[in-house]
Amino acid sequence: MKLILASASPRRRELLAAAGLSFGVVASPAEEIHDPAMPLDQLCEENAALKAEAVAVDHPDATVIGADTLVYIDCEPMGKPRSPEEARAMLRKLSGRSHTVCTGVCIIRPGGVRETFHALTEVEFRELDDAAIEGYLALVHTLDKAGGYGIQEHGDRIVSGIRGSYSNVVGLPVDEVVERLLGER
Numbered sequence: 001m002k003l004i005l006a007s008a009s010p011r012r013r014e015l016l017a018a019a020g021l022s023f024g025v026v027a028s029p030a031e032e033i034h035d036p037a038m039p040l041d042q043l044c045e046e047n048a049a050l051k052a053e054a055v056a057v058d059h060p061d062a063t064v065i066g067a068d069t070l071v072y073i074d075c076e077p078m079g080k081p082r083s084p085e086e087a088r089a090m091l092r093k094l095s096g097r098s099h100t101v102c103t104g105v106c107i108i109r110p111g112g113v114r115e116t117f118h119a120l121t122e123v124e125f126r127e128l129d130d131a132a133i134e135g136y137l138a139l140v141h142t143l144d145k146a147g148g149y150g151i152q153e154h155g156d157r158i159v160s161g162i163r164g165s166y167s168n169v170v171g172l173p174v175d176e177v178v179e180r181l182l183g184e185r
Helices: 009-016 041-056 086-093 128-141 166-170 176-179
Strands: 001-007 063-072 074-080 098-108 114-125 159-163
Touching: 001 009, 009 041, 009 063, 009 176, 041 098, 041 114, 063 086, 074 086, 086 128, 098 176, 114 176, 128 176
Parallel strands: 001 063
Antiparallel strands: 063 074, 063 098, 098 114, 114 159
């Protein structure tokens, strides 16, 4: 089976490689939807499908995986911050609170057979003062991470616990993806 990850995310590449999968990478040119009125799971699934479809059209003989991850708090999706100031504001908002991380996944197989699903993980943040936020930002490049943080990079400094899939918070619910690729679900 020829497998393509429709994402430039190094974290998603690492997760699939660690799962023992052989795959190629084609960054999707799809424009994401940014509609805070859409339900979180629907928004993530729709963006995942847009990414997968944009790559699958040029690779009809491959199985293509598209994914989209968002942080969700106070009925508001948080994507990637556009500036360090926006990353600070996101971390302040998450401080001392629980939020949801949703990753939508779309798998398109040869012949156009499409499967779309999502995974949800609850993440509890520590109380963060300005010094803790600045210390974290000095260690981690946050502009390419939903919610302005990466649990896999010094996550112990900001996260006190999770309920659900750790890899989902990183950017791909890898166990569920592998199960579906192998037809076990």
